[in-house]
Amino acid sequence: MATREAPPLPKTPAASGAIDAATARSWLGQMLLIRRFEEKAAELYSAGKIRGFLHLSIGEEAVSVAAIAALTEADNIVSTYREHGHALARGLPPGAVMAELYGKANGASRGRGGSMHIFDVGRRFYGGNAIVAGGLPLAVGLALADRLRPRPAITACFFGDGAVAEGEFHESLNLASLWKLPVLFLCENNYYAMGTALDRHQAETDISLKGGAYRVPSVAVDGMDVMATASAVRAAAEQVRSGAGPFLLECRTYRFRAHSMYDPELYRSKEEVEQWKRRDPIALFRARLEGGGILAAAAIEALDREARAVTDQAVAFAEAGEWEPVADLLKDVYARELPCG
Amino acid sequence: MRMTYREALRTALTEALSADPRVFLMGEDVGRYGGAYAASKGLLEQFGPDRVRDTPLSESAFVGAGIGAALGGMRPIVEVMTVNFSLLALDQVVNSAATLRHMSGGQLSVPLVVRMATGGGRQVAAQHSHSLEGWYAHVPGIRVVAPATAHDARWMLPAALREPDPVFIFEHAMLYPEEGEVGEEPGPLPLFAAAIRRPGRDVTVIAHGGSVGKALAAAEQLATEGIEAEVLDLRSLRPLDDATILESVRRCHRAVVVDEGWRSGSLSAEIASRISEGAFFELDAPVARVCSAEVPIPYPKHLEDTALPQPDGICAAVRGVLQPAQAAGAKA
Numbered sequence: 001m002a003t004r005e006a007p008p009l010p011k012t013p014a015a016s017g018a019i020d021a022a023t024a025r026s027w028l029g030q031m032l033l034i035r036r037f038e039e040k041a042a043e044l045y046s047a048g049k050i051r052g053f054l055h056l057s058i059g060e061e062a063v064s065v066a067a068i069a070a071l072t073e074a075d076n077i078v079s080t081y082r083e084h085g086h087a088l089a090r091g092l093p094p095g096a097v098m099a100e101l102y103g104k105a106n107g108a109s110r111g112r113g114g115s116m117h118i119f120d121v122g123r124r125f126y127g128g129n130a131i132v133a134g135g136l137p138l139a140v141g142l143a144l145a146d147r148l149r150p151r152p153a154i155t156a157c158f159f160g161d162g163a164v165a166e167g168e169f170h171e172s173l174n175l176a177s178l179w180k181l182p183v184l185f186l187c188e189n190n191y192y193a194m195g196t197a198l199d200r201h202q203a204e205t206d207i208s209l210k211g212g213a214y215r216v217p218s219v220a221v222d223g224m225d226v227m228a229t230a231s232a233v234r235a236a237a238e239q240v241r242s243g244a245g246p247f248l249l250e251c252r253t254y255r256f257r258a259h260s261m262y263d264p265e266l267y268r269s270k271e272e273v274e275q276w277k278r279r280d281p282i283a284l285f286r287a288r289l290e291g292g293g294i295l296a297a298a299a300i301e302a303l304d305r306e307a308r309a310v311t312d313q314a315v316a317f318a319e320a321g322e323w324e325p326v327a328d329l330l331k332d333v334y335a336r337e338l339p340c341g
Numbered sequence: 342m343r344m345t346y347r348e349a350l351r352t353a354l355t356e357a358l359s360a361d362p363r364v365f366l367m368g369e370d371v372g373r374y375g376g377a378y379a380a381s382k383g384l385l386e387q388f389g390p391d392r393v394r395d396t397p398l399s400e401s402a403f404v405g406a407g408i409g410a411a412l413g414g415m416r417p418i419v420e421v422m423t424v425n426f427s428l429l430a431l432d433q434v435v436n437s438a439a440t441l442r443h444m445s446g447g448q449l450s451v452p453l454v455v456r457m458a459t460g461g462g463r464q465v466a467a468q469h470s471h472s473l474e475g476w477y478a479h480v481p482g483i484r485v486v487a488p489a490t491a492h493d494a495r496w497m498l499p500a501a502l503r504e505p506d507p508v509f510i511f512e513h514a515m516l517y518p519e520e521g522e523v524g525e526e527p528g529p530l531p532l533f534a535a536a537i538r539r540p541g542r543d544v545t546v547i548a549h550g551g552s553v554g555k556a557l558a559a560a561e562q563l564a565t566e567g568i569e570a571e572v573l574d575l576r577s578l579r580p581l582d583d584a585t586i587l588e589s590v591r592r593c594h595r596a597v598v599v600d601e602g603w604r605s606g607s608l609s610a611e612i613a614s615r616i617s618e619g620a621f622f623e624l625d626a627p628v629a630r631v632c633s634a635e636v637p638i639p640y641p642k643h644l645e646d647t648a649l650p651q652p653d654g655i656c657a658a659v660r661g662v663l664q665p666a667q668a669a670g671a672k673a
Contacts, residue, residue: 048648055605076413078409090492094579107446109444109445109446109447109448110446110447111446112443112444112445112446113444113445113446117444117445119444119445119446119448119449120448120450121449126412126449127441127444127445128444128445129437131432131436131437134405134432134436134437135407136402136405137401137402137403137404137405137406137408137433138405138406138408138409138411138412138437139412140402140405140406140409141406141407141408141410141412141413141417142412142413143404143409143413144406144409144410144413144415145409145411145412145413145415146413148365148392148410148415149363149393149413149414167399167401168401168405168432171397171399171401171402172402172405172406172494174399174402174637175396175397175399175402175403175406178397179394201655214588244540249389254479331447331484332442332446332447333442333481334352334442334482334484334505334506335450335504335505335506336444336505
């Protein structure tokens, strides 16, 4: 068991306590839905209903909710393989997301992609990319299309700290900055590239410093604090929307569960995980809302019950789904079929 | 009218940029430099820097950005300087461009055209001379074509831009200065069909891109020996036009596949295999192949010439399949 010092938290100031009850209800409700949905997914994985890889974002819910709250319906989102939270926060029907995890034809991607490849073109949710950093060039291209058409929108691109080691991160930041494209680069730094700690894969562990080389303005924020993250994303998104070019926002967060489902977690200590769990984004937000008299405990319990109910409905939707006919295996490799490969 | 392959490409690019405001061209040195092979010379001045975009040497980023822009409703033409450099963008090609439609359950469409130079023969050594279009042809989800004539250089691009899926156009580097007849119209041949460039009756010589001219030169030589070789230009490497290939082989009963790619695991292997599967009982001799020697293509001319398929080698292979008994005996 490796023992490491807990990574440093960003020195961003805590957000002000001002939040209205409706927004609080919406954000906490979404965070609870992501949490309950993924807890259920883990159970279903153990029960054999979900196979393949299943990457849970439990612990990282604040980033999903805060980031997507700052976007409009016209904005594009490019996501990663740990994207259930992004998809749910974007408003994809939980049933379609769960059915995708099952691999059913009523899933968001007709079951073709599974957990890592959730798409919804109507909601401008461009997936579900399981190649680390592979989504960044796509985000640059989506933003370029918006610039050229022109269409007033920004593209939000999620990626993890592991992606920072890839050439595509550096190429994409440079290209977006060179062409002043409206890309909001959202780094979900959970301090581990699969099992390799940030300080074991980066010579410079402050990811927010890396934008400077490409003249991309960059800020780090405490990703466990949904209000701080929301206010940072809002400011960043506004700047991108104004035409100033891309922005890099590093959200420092932590995943409480394994990288995927089977992971003995030899790379980090239980103490480290426990230390981070004391900063559980849902517990922190809940305490702030209760303490500030914004939401009563009963209202929060009601939100939790609703999250569980929505999750149960999502499971029922997935269970009721059909398997795609084998005859459709080759469908949608191309838009139209030609006689030979 | 007669024009060079390079001029044909420029004509096609000019027309595409004029015809559709969604079309734009990006790549390394396509603008101010005019294109590494001068295919886009003058286009920056004509269409401006928004539509003719010089990129950094970031193949993965600008090929990926092409995919993203196609997702976003544009019709990008991405030029990668050569196939050798395109390897830096293979992640985006194989993991994104080729997968997105299927993996999204049919929601996404990537109407992207990627052009690049391929092939050897210019004494530019191993890192600028390889023919890797066969690798691309391995991948479901993309289309791969190889114009061998100025006419196809002119007309394959607009056809590719009409496709709703990614199309990769491989331009053999030796062809750019070659002059040919270019029709006013694209002609009846669909984008993904093979063409008989020279009819014959004794053997089908199957080639693509820069090898078609060599196959035709070989056929000229063989005709003086009384051998009538049919030269088939694949034009499309994915999909392969099985029907035209098999029809020709069934008629000629012998086949030689010319491929500037390496022999092992190659496009030539795929074609030979399809001929075996589809026309085995029509064959009078085993299918022969003329491929590049299995070495990184060397710099000195005498070694490079030896490494690449040449008309003499094609002639020898044809003579071999016409005398299978002797050839097999000699080998044994």
